[in-house]
Amino acid sequence: MVTLTVDGERVSIELDRVINAGYSGRDQESVRGHIGEMLEDDVISEEPESVPTAYQVAPYTLLSNPGQVQTVGEDTSGEAEYALFVTGRETYVAAASDQTDRALEKHGIQLAKQIAPNVVSKQAWRLSDVREHWDEIEIRAWNTVDGDCRRYQDTTLASILPPEEVIEEIHERYPGDLNGTAILSGTVPTVEGKLTPGDRFEVELNDPVRERSIAVGYDVEPI
Numbered sequence: 001m002v003t004l005t006v007d008g009e010r011v012s013i014e015l016d017r018v019i020n021a022g023y024s025g026r027d028q029e030s031v032r033g034h035i036g037e038m039l040e041d042d043v044i045s046e047e048p049e050s051v052p053t054a055y056q057v058a059p060y061t062l063l064s065n066p067g068q069v070q071t072v073g074e075d076t077s078g079e080a081e082y083a084l085f086v087t088g089r090e091t092y093v094a095a096a097s098d099q100t101d102r103a104l105e106k107h108g109i110q111l112a113k114q115i116a117p118n119v120v121s122k123q124a125w126r127l128s129d130v131r132e133h134w135d136e137i138e139i140r141a142w143n144t145v146d147g148d149c150r151r152y153q154d155t156t157l158a159s160i161l162p163p164e165e166v167i168e169e170i171h172e173r174y175p176g177d178l179n180g181t182a183i184l185s186g187t188v189p190t191v192e193g194k195l196t197p198g199d200r201f202e203v204e205l206n207d208p209v210r211e212r213s214i215a216v217g218y219d220v221e222p223i
Contacts, residue, residue: 002064002182004085004092004124011092011124013085015059016180019170020098020113022053024161024186048109052161052186054173055110057118062182065122068219075103076116076220078201079187080141080153083120084127084163086178091163093130095121095205095214096184097141102195118184121216125207127163133209134162139188142217144200151191152201159188 004011028051063069076099083096097119104112130137135158143152161169166185171178190196202217 002062002085002120003122004064004094005122006092006124006126013087013092013182014180015062015182017174017178018057018059018062018118018182018184019174020055020057020118020184021161021166021169021186022055022109023048024052024166024169025188026159026161028052052166052169053109054170055113056174057110057114059182061114061116062118062120064120065216066117066119066218068221069099069117069119070221070223071099071116072101072223073103074197074222076101076222077195077197078119078141078143078152078203078220080139080203081185081187082139082157082160082205083118083185084167084183085124086167086181086183088179091127091167092124093127093163093205094124095203095216097201097203097216097218098184098187099201099220102197118182119216119218120182121203121214123214125212125214130207130210131163133207136207136209138204138206138208140204140206142202143196143198145196145198147199149200152196153188153190155188157205160185
């Protein structure tokens with residue numbers, strides 16, 4: 001169960017599935033080039049079976065505004081994403097981070113995503129309220145390393161596949177009713193072009209049209 005706040009209203013959603021989309025950049029040719037680079041640099045061990053990808057993880061991995069997460073080891077880092085919560089009457093949008101274990105990622109991406117949490121904001125929007133100006137929404141992240149907070153990711157949602165395409169990709173892999181499914185969109189490139197573990201990670205979705213933002217931030221404690 002996750003509870004979101006949407007325009008001051010509490011919305012409770014019983015989660016049946018949590019799915020992490022991946023390699024979901026809108027420029028798929030660049031995405032495939034990036035996959036080749038990661039294979040060469042031994043960031044991942046094998047090419048994904050399909051692009052974009054989808055990895056189902058246990059619902060308990062999704063945390064709503066936890067303030068702090070604990071990870072196994074120090075080699076994890078966050079990823080700025082948007083989250084979709086699919087219900088029978090509405091789809092909701094939240095700011096999200098897919099904290100990923102980079103050491104395990106070399107051996108299995110799904111395992112790396114299962115062992116570290118997905119984090120989402122408590123504040124959310126109705127997709128129907130923002131869909132017409134979706135590509136104008138800004139997605140940003142900040143990463144704090146040894147007390148130094150720096151802009152980590154900074155672009156717009158035009159860089160990621162739009163919600164309908166992400167949902168369609170998920171539906172192809174998981175036929176049937178998607179109600180009760182949380183989907184994390186996949187991320188965008190970092191400002192400096194590298195993945196950096198940090199002590200704190202923050203994500204913001206900023207809507208310049210409606211002049212509203214939703215955000216989530218959390219400290220990272222290795223154990």
